[in-house]
Amino acid sequence: MSDPFVVVGGDAAGMSAASKARRAAPDRDIVVFERGEWVSYGACGLPYYVKGEIQSLEDLVSVTPEEFREERDIDLRTGHEVVAIDTDERTVTAESESGTVVQPYGHLLIATGAESVVPPVDGVDREGVYTLGSMSDGKELREYVARARDDADLQQPDRGLACRYLEDCTGPVAVVGGGYIGIEMAEALAANDFEVNLFQRGDRVLKGFSDETSEYVAEHLRDEDVVLHLDAEVRALSGDDRVEAVVTADDRIEVEMVLLGTGVRPRTDLAEAAGIELGETGAIAADAYRETNVPDVYAAGDCAEATHVVTGEPAYVPLALTANRHGRAIGRTVTGTPTEGGDIAGTAAVKAFDSEAARTGILDPEEARAAGFDPVTETVTAKSRAGYYPADGTVTVTLTADRDSGRVLGASLVSEYGEGAVHRSHAIVAALEAKATVTDVENYDLAYAPPFNTTWDPVLVAAKVLAGTLRDTDMEP
Known part of the structure; x- marks a missing residue:
């Protein structure tokens, strides 16, 4: 059929838009390109998967690729990375193991998400340094935790008793960053008996919260034996092939693993190359209906900015509800019912022990x-x-x-x-x-x-x- 609705990115914004468009236009071609194997998953649950509260990675998946294809009749193509957008020809080019595909579009949604920020310090590429920006990241971290616990069990037969008396159990680890991911991962690792060192370059954790909230959470972290290093900008992750220590201006802390939780940034390279404008936040700019400066090209989710309800100015706050809400609005808009995505208030929550x-x-x-x-x-x-x-x-x-x-x-x-x-x-x-x-x-x-x-x-x-x-x-x- 003509006039296909094409989506780049198969997570919250992309699949919400595709699903809503399918319900509104049962006969329209809807094509979703996703470079990975996972779609429609709850990335916010990854710390609790690593912790062990969630047993299966599949439990984080809301709708499987097969359900999208068979029950919702969406042409979902996993393992396809979109490498170019031609807004003059109205096509996207995607590459996969089976070759290159050039797909025309009538409407296009860019929902490329965000990527973990890796600080520019020496040693971030060493073995034992992790981020938590994808399902595969979560899988790797869960496997690391399992290996470390198994090793400790072999050394300490009565491990439950030993961990109460030994200073070292599964070993010292580092979490770099005192935001949401950093704090949630500090809890996840401490729950698995690691000695957790949390490094924050500023003078408090949870910078976007009030001083009183930050102080409360920091004290609670200390009560749970998390070692806080405040005003401690990481200068290097030292070691040979594998990370062995975190180096700051004033200290060197030996660790066996490092988790980088230093935030995320929007994935915008594809949009920029296509002439799609970024906003003042560095994310893709879009109007109230989530349309970019290029007609019939929309942006939503963690790659796009939105309007703050208090200031009326653009803001970048990458959260799941915004992605889902804006995706649904786009699905309605591209099928004939113009719908505003709505403003954001920067609402967020975090659990710390x-x-x-x-x-x-x-x-x-x-x-x-x-x-x-x-x-x-x-x-x-x-x-x-x-x-x-x-x-x-x-x-x-x-x-x-x-x-x-x-x-x-x-x-x-x-x-x-x-x-x-x-x-x-x-x-x-x-x-x-x-x-x-x-x-x-x-x-x-x-x-x-x-x-x-x-x-x-x-x-x-x-x-x-x-x-x-x-x-x-x-x-x-």
């Missing part, structure tokens, strides 16, 4: 001022359940608003795992979308029952305190 943290919106004062706001911030710690209810905990909420308008700009929340920091952040997300003020939030009719919260939920307490601060400021001469 028995703590949980969430953030949304704009928290950095300089970023807020650059967007034209005058930020005011308050932090409160409030009970997560009624005081008389057994096993009650606390939630610490950092809330930021604009001094003049009272508009909520962002929040960071942290608590013990299960005490609700993450779920409570959803109320703030709704406030950001509605451009609500702290007074609005203070009057939100949130649910109350003793097992779940107090009469005044911690979010309401934070809004009440911040609203009072803003009122007091207004009364100053």
